[in-house]
Amino acid sequence: MDDILQTRGLGKTFGGLNAVSDVDLSVATGEIHCLIGPNGAGKSTLFKLVVGTYPPTHGNIVFRGRDVTGQLPFQRVKEGMSIKMQTPSVFRELPVRQNLHVALQHHVARHELDREEQRLLELLELSGDAGKPAGALSHGQQQWLEIGMALALKPALLLLDEPTAGMSPEETFRTGELIKQLNGTGMTVLVVEHDMTFVRQIAQRVTVLHFGKVFARGSIEEILADKRVEEIYLGKPHEH
Amino acid sequence: MLRLVNGPQTVGNGPAFWITFLVVLAGALIYPSFADPYDVGNFAYFLLWVFMALGLCLMWGYCGMLSFGQTFFFGIAGYSYGVLAINFGGGTMTFAALAIAVILAAVAAAILGYFMIWGRVGGVFFGIVTLSATLVLAFFLGQTAGPEWRIGEARLNGFNGMKGMDPLNIPWFDDETLYFEGPSLYYLAIGMIVLVYMGLRMLLNSRFGNVIVAIREDPQRAELLGYDVRKYQLVTFVIGSALAGLSGVLYTSWGQFITPSSIGLPAAAMPIVWVAFSGRGDITATMVGSFLILVAFQTIIVHSQQAALILMGAMLLVTVMVAPQGFVLGIARVAGRLFRRGPREGAEG
Numbered sequence: 001m002d003d004i005l006q007t008r009g010l011g012k013t014f015g016g017l018n019a020v021s022d023v024d025l026s027v028a029t030g031e032i033h034c035l036i037g038p039n040g041a042g043k044s045t046l047f048k049l050v051v052g053t054y055p056p057t058h059g060n061i062v063f064r065g066r067d068v069t070g071q072l073p074f075q076r077v078k079e080g081m082s083i084k085m086q087t088p089s090v091f092r093e094l095p096v097r098q099n100l101h102v103a104l105q106h107h108v109a110r111h112e113l114d115r116e117e118q119r120l121l122e123l124l125e126l127s128g129d130a131g132k133p134a135g136a137l138s139h140g141q142q143q144w145l146e147i148g149m150a151l152a153l154k155p156a157l158l159l160l161d162e163p164t165a166g167m168s169p170e171e172t173f174r175t176g177e178l179i180k181q182l183n184g185t186g187m188t189v190l191v192v193e194h195d196m197t198f199v200r201q202i203a204q205r206v207t208v209l210h211f212g213k214v215f216a217r218g219s220i221e222e223i224l225a226d227k228r229v230e231e232i233y234l235g236k237p238h239e240h
Numbered sequence: 241m242l243r244l245v246n247g248p249q250t251v252g253n254g255p256a257f258w259i260t261f262l263v264v265l266a267g268a269l270i271y272p273s274f275a276d277p278y279d280v281g282n283f284a285y286f287l288l289w290v291f292m293a294l295g296l297c298l299m300w301g302y303c304g305m306l307s308f309g310q311t312f313f314f315g316i317a318g319y320s321y322g323v324l325a326i327n328f329g330g331g332t333m334t335f336a337a338l339a340i341a342v343i344l345a346a347v348a349a350a351i352l353g354y355f356m357i358w359g360r361v362g363g364v365f366f367g368i369v370t371l372s373a374t375l376v377l378a379f380f381l382g383q384t385a386g387p388e389w390r391i392g393e394a395r396l397n398g399f400n401g402m403k404g405m406d407p408l409n410i411p412w413f414d415d416e417t418l419y420f421e422g423p424s425l426y427y428l429a430i431g432m433i434v435l436v437y438m439g440l441r442m443l444l445n446s447r448f449g450n451v452i453v454a455i456r457e458d459p460q461r462a463e464l465l466g467y468d469v470r471k472y473q474l475v476t477f478v479i480g481s482a483l484a485g486l487s488g489v490l491y492t493s494w495g496q497f498i499t500p501s502s503i504g505l506p507a508a509a510m511p512i513v514w515v516a517f518s519g520r521g522d523i524t525a526t527m528v529g530s531f532l533i534l535v536a537f538q539t540i541i542v543h544s545q546q547a548a549l550i551l552m553g554a555m556l557l558v559t560v561m562v563a564p565q566g567f568v569l570g571i572a573r574v575a576g577r578l579f580r581r582g583p584r585e586g587a588e589g
Contacts, residue, residue, distance in 0.1 A: 051464070077466035085464070091457035098248055102454045103465050105447050146461075153466065 519569020
């Protein structure tokens with residue numbers, strides 16, 4: 001299967017700190033790929049490098065066969081990425097429906113906007129809250145709304161940074177099912193996560209980061225069977 | 241296009257609003273027929289500032305950019321109109337001077353805005369940079385008293401200001417010339433306000449308006465939806481500043497003079513007070529509120545300039561503490577709820 005996203009020797013240095021070092025990451029078209037690691041492993045920094053929030057210190061990023069390293073986030077979105085950041089980032093004073101409208105109006109014909117908005121509202125189970133300001137939603141609902149805004153772009157690659165942060169176990173499970181449902185339609189998904197229950201629920205392939213470097217990669221079964229991964233999560237000493 | 245005059249970004253979208261709008265407009269149109277021409281001239285003076293307030297409302301209330309630079313562009317356009325009208329020899333060329341002066345203000349806004357927005361100047365620093373530009377222009381013009389400071393026939397004249405330009409005028413019947421002064425300036429201002437107001441409503445309820453409101457709420461999220469936030473901010477800044485330029489031209493035409501004091505710090509703070517008090521979140525609230533404040537301010541200033549300035553400061557303080565969304569907008573929303581049809585719900589309907 002072709003890789004939709006590749007990073008080659010990607011690194012980011014903050015002063016004397018190597019937050020991410022020489023990361024080669026490959027995300028295959030059509031898979032759910034999870035990026036995991038303990039706190040401080042560099043997951044979120046790598047995510048921000050991929051989406052363009054941070055410029056890399058070295059290395060490059062290839063998306064759909066094109067080098068996007070120098071592109072700004074909005075340009076990467078136009079190339080087919082769609083992004084949900086770690087903390088809920090919605091237009092708080094605007095109604096839920098208008099949040100989706102702003103996301104959809106870019107590429108959906110005017111006469112189809114209402115129908116698409118309604119479809120997303122039903123998918124997100126937010127139909128009853130369509131007129132509420134987004135800031136009045138619960139934390140979990142805001143996370144869902146933001147995922148909905150990301151989906152509205154009909155991306156080739158959906159990038160989710162800790163999409164279940166602050167969610168209840170039920171909401172987390174529902175989010176996992178939604179991601180699997182989207183993947184079933186052919187959408188590639190890259191998820192940064194440290195909740196291993198959630199990772200087990202959705203992941204097909206996993207890359208493990210540790211101290212800013214790729215520590216292990218493989219299928220979810222291989223990663224779960226890897227004692228070294230268990231050790232870094234539990235804080236036990238290891239050799240590598 | 242016309243359907244865009246109603247939408248989620250503007251208060252007042254139902255028949256009741258538009259009937260009220262037409263009644264007020266009709267009242268404004270027949271007012272000169274029974275009012276003293278001196279009062280009509282004063283009302284024209286109040287109206288010419290509304291463009292500057294609407295421009296600030298667009299930038300600050302809708303796009304989240306607090307600009308202290310409205311009098312900077314007011315001054316550029318006002319002085320440009322003076323220089324051009326004097327050098328063109330007045331007459332019908334005054335309308336060409338108007339157009340060129342507003343374009344010059346827009347170009348200045350595009351240059352200043354480009355460096356600020358592409359340089360990622362945001363938040364409070366946006367206000368600081370625009371205020372600095374304003375003060376620099378006011379100080380510069382203040383030291384142009386010498387005879388060497390002239391452009392063609394037009395002397396800048398330092399703190400005394402530039403004078404001697406023709407007011408806006410057009411040829412009229414029987415080889416007469418219609419000078420836009422008093423009632424004719426009043427009607428010109430009313431016509432321009434209606435055009436600008438309707439144009440802004442359409443802009444704000446269009447896709448462009450949806451995006452700038454989103455940028456106000458969360459610029460990063462807007463960018464992550466694929467919008468080049470910088471371009472939207474720049475276009476908004478240019479339109480808002482050009483409207484300040486239009487006020488500058490009309491002011492210069494009205495008084496046939498312009499001085500650096502109309503640009504400096506006290507003048508630069510005024511639009512902020514008008515828009516904050518009125519309600520920066522809506523152009524109708526800004527238009528109505530700014531006009532009412534100007535009437536009140538001018539009524540008090542006749543008796544005491546100090547009292548009027550203190551009143552402005554007190555109004556800003558009370559607004560920030562009691563009604564941060566603005567008094568006029570607050571009253572409109574309460575009225576909307578009383579009619580069981582709040583602005584937001586009305587907008588969706």
